[in-house]
Amino acid sequence: MKIKKGFVAKEIAGQYVVVALGAASKIFNGIIKLNDSAKFIWDMLSEGAEKTEIVDALLAEYDVDKETAERDVDAFVAQLEGANILE
Amino acid sequence: MLYIRIAELNICIENKYDYLEKLCREYTIEKPENVDMTVSVSDEQIAQEMSIAETEVTAGYAEGVCAYREICKRLPVEFGAYLFHSAVIEYGGDGFAFAAKSGTGKSTHIKLWRRRFGEGVHVVNGDKPILRFENGKLYAYGTPWCGKEGWQTNTRVPLKALCFLERSAENRIRRIGADEAVMLMFHQILTPQDLETVDSLFPLLDKTLREIPCYILGCNMSEEAAEVSYNGMK
Numbered sequence: 001m002k003i004k005k006g007f008v009a010k011e012i013a014g015q016y017v018v019v020a021l022g023a024a025s026k027i028f029n030g031i032i033k034l035n036d037s038a039k040f041i042w043d044m045l046s047e048g049a050e051k052t053e054i055v056d057a058l059l060a061e062y063d064v065d066k067e068t069a070e071r072d073v074d075a076f077v078a079q080l081e082g083a084n085i086l087e
Numbered sequence: 088m089l090y091i092r093i094a095e096l097n098i099c100i101e102n103k104y105d106y107l108e109k110l111c112r113e114y115t116i117e118k119p120e121n122v123d124m125t126v127s128v129s130d131e132q133i134a135q136e137m138s139i140a141e142t143e144v145t146a147g148y149a150e151g152v153c154a155y156r157e158i159c160k161r162l163p164v165e166f167g168a169y170l171f172h173s174a175v176i177e178y179g180g181d182g183f184a185f186a187a188k189s190g191t192g193k194s195t196h197i198k199l200w201r202r203r204f205g206e207g208v209h210v211v212n213g214d215k216p217i218l219r220f221e222n223g224k225l226y227a228y229g230t231p232w233c234g235k236e237g238w239q240t241n242t243r244v245p246l247k248a249l250c251f252l253e254r255s256a257e258n259r260i261r262r263i264g265a266d267e268a269v270m271l272m273f274h275q276i277l278t279p280q281d282l283e284t285v286d287s288l289f290p291l292l293d294k295t296l297r298e299i300p301c302y303i304l305g306c307n308m309s310e311e312a313a314e315v316s317y318n319g320m321k
Contacts, residue, residue, distance in 0.1 A: 008282065008285060010285060010289050011289070011293075012265070012269050012289050012292050012293045012296065013265035013268075013269060013292070013293050013296035013297055014265055014266075015265055015266055015269045017269060017270075017273070019278065019279060019285060021279070021280060021281055021282060021285065022280070022281065025278070025280060029278070031270065031273045031278075033266075033269065033270055
């Protein structure tokens with residue numbers, strides 16, 4: 001899984017927001033705010049990480065159980081897919 | 088050809104229609120020694136603007152809309168400024184910016200301020216002021232583009248607060264943090280189209296959110312709304 005080209009996540013006053021630039025702005029015209037864990041998943045998706053890798057990384061980074069981590073990744077990925085942001 | 092000065096910038100507009108000259112008459116200057124920015128609008132842009140306008144507009148009006156968009160697109164990268172879609176008023180030397188979805192009652196709220204606080208309330212710009220930091224202070228500048236009421240003054244005011252309006256039965260105001268304000272702010276700016284603009288604009292929004300307190304005002308159409316609004320932000 002990979003974030004499409006043209007989507008960038010940047011910080012404003014401690015908040016991470018995603019905007020679509022260039023051709024990507026034709027598919028997605030808006031803005032997404034990311035919390036800490038969403039930013040963490042986003043960064044991995046930008047590198048093209050698979051779900052299992054992301055879940056493992058979340059388990060190492062945050063105090064969560066596997067089930068919760070999987071559910072979080074699935075929910076976030078579904079959201080990004082819904083917005084047509086994933087390749 | 089038209090020279091105007093807005094937000095302390097000398098701008099040359101290579102206009103095709105007279106409309107811009109009338110619109111900008113209070114901002115027109117003699118040909119300056121240095122021109123900070125030159126804009127022109129193509130026939131294609133004008134035709135495109137006319138085709139998407141909600142009501143029937145003249146080519147001159149469309150040219151005016153396009154010219155301002157061209158100016159505003161270049162503000163973050165070239166001049167460290169940005170368009171903030173809102174109504175800015177000045178009262179007691181302080182600037183208050185009110186932002187809302189259209190139809191929420193921005194204009195009504197400003198009329199309430201005038202009714203409650205009198206002639207001391209001045210509208211700097213009713214719809215599309217430019218925000219710019221000068222010596223570390225954020226100022227809102229009047230511009231000729233100011234919404235359907237035509238409320239504007241060729242002046243600037245230091246901003247004291249940003250206020251997002253919502254309709255509500257009761258009048259109440261609360262301060263919000265950057266987590267809420269950042270999304271609300273985004274709806275009031277020109278969405279950046281390239282990375283260069285993002286890299287200039289985001290630090291400006293960051294600085295704005297760190298330095299200017301933001302509020303959500305739930306308000307009705309009574310004079311008390313202005314009272315609650317001012318007392319919450321003064």
